[in-house]
Amino acid sequence: GHVGLDNMRCICYMNSIMQQIYMVPTFRYAILGCDDHQTPKPSEYGRMSTKDDNLLHQFQIMYTYLSFSEKEDFNPKYFCFSFKDFDGNPTNPMIQQDSQEFFNNFCDKIENCVKKTKYKYIINDVFTGRTCSSVICESCKHVSNRFEDFYNLSLEVKNLNNLSDSLQKMISPEKIDDFKCSHCNKNVTISKRTSLCNLPNILFVHLKRFYMNYEIERTEKINSRFEFPMNLNLKKFCIEDIVTQITGKKFEDEDIYTKEDEYYNYELKGINIHMGSADGGHYFSLIDIERNGKGNILLDQEKTKGESTEGDKKYKWLKFNDSHVSIFDINDIEKECFGGAR
Numbered sequence: 086g087h088v089g090l091d092n093m094r095c096i097c098y099m100n101s102i103m104q105q106i107y108m109v110p111t112f113r114y115a116i117l118g119c120d121d122h123q124t125p126k127p128s129e130y131g132r133m134s135t136k137d138d139n140l141l142h143q144f145q146i147m148y149t150y151l152s153f154s155e156k157e158d159f160n161p162k163y164f165c166f167s168f169k170d171f172d173g174n175p176t177n178p179m180i181q182q183d184s185q186e187f188f189n190n191f192c193d194k195i196e197n198c199v200k201k202t203k204y205k206y207i208i209n210d211v212f213t214g215r216t217c218s219s220v221i222c223e224s225c226k227h228v229s230n231r232f233e234d235f236y237n238l239s240l241e242v243k244n245l246n247n248l249s250d251s252l253q254k255m256i257s258p259e260k261i262d263d264f265k266c267s268h269c270n271k272n273v274t275i276s277k278r279t280s281l282c283n284l285p286n287i288l289f290v291h292l293k294r295f296y297m298n299y300e301i302e303r304t305e306k307i308n309s310r311f312e313f314p315m316n317l318n319l320k321k322f323c324i325e326d327i328v329t330q331i332t333g334k335k336f337e338d339e340d341i342y343t344k345e346d347e348y349y350n351y352e353l354k355g356i357n358i359h360m361g362s363a364d365g366g367h368y369f370s371l372i373d374i375e376r377n378g379k380g381n382i383l384l385d386q387e388k389t390k391g392e393s394t395e396g397d398k399k400y401k402w403l404k405f406n407d408s409h410v411s412i413f414d415i416n417d418i419e420k421e422c423f424g425g426a427r
Contacts, residue, residue: 087405090158094179095181096178100161101405104405105372107148112207115199116144116145121139123139140168140194158408168194183295184368189236189237195208214284216233216238216281217279218278219324225269240254241254243296246311248290252319258276258278278327284319306363307424316352354376356372356418357370372402374401
């Protein structure tokens with residue numbers, strides 16, 4: 086019931102992300118329903134040419150094939166051609182890239198593509214969250230807040246055991262001495278912390294397993310065990326809860342509104358995995374194809390091949406490994422995804 090994506094050579098980083106965001110119905114329907122009123126734009130680059138060098142159009146073609154094709158996979162060569170780098174060059178399928186960097190770049194480009202359509206806010210509505218960086222002067226108690234949007238929440242992994250530890254480290258205050266406070270005009274000690282401000286509807290969490298080892302001037306990968314839950318509540322990591330705990334008063338801000346408890350709850354629906362070292366490797370995705378309590382999001386009546394007829398949830402997960410789509414047992418998440426050899 087699902088179509089794979091041809092790797093071509095080294096675009097597994099792209100394929101794994103494309104499958105993840107395809108499984109978000111709101112986003113998929115918006116993309117397929119977009120009309121930018123642009124005519125096809127023929128283009129050539131070297132020996133490669135296309136009749137329509139429009140990223141949104143090629144993205145729509147890809148998602149149309151993923152929705153209706155009966156083939157094993159779809160070749161995204163024209164999508165790669167239309168997905169340009171900063172110098173205007175098409176994506177080189179021979180070069181491996183980082184999936185998180187691709188996702189950020191992709192969101193920026195698609196947001197620009199749809200800005201003149203009725204779905205101009207789709208990226209913001211589905212994937213965009215916001216953090217708040219607070220600087221508190223310990224002398225005059227002045228608080229300065231700086232807000233920043235994110236497409237994925239990037240968290241530390243090094244020397245940490247689980248997602249809760251990473252989130253706790255993110256919000257832990259950092260003391261900085263001899264800082265010039267602009268409010269009291271003194272050199273003081275400040276407390277600096279980051280908290281979550283607005284949560285996205287679909288939360289992408291990026292685990293920072295790659296880091297620069299400055300002693301040997303080389304990027305290395307952290308393969309230590311790191312656990313994450315099937316269900317996550319982020320309330321205690323949000324600014325309104327943190328300020329309430331610190332001051333004992335209800336947090337009120339014109340940029341922050343009061344949320345219901347369910348606002349903070351997330352359920353794990355997909356995992357993007359990298360196998361290999363920092364020098365190279367392979368990406369693939371594990372995805373829960375059941376959304377909003379329903380079965381296969383593409384087939385309303387027909388049962389997906391391999392999907393349990395007895396309601397056993399472990400069979401609603403699939404492994405998207407480029408062209409190959411197969412059943413994944415949810416009970417293997419700990420073995421496959423928490424680290425170690427991988």
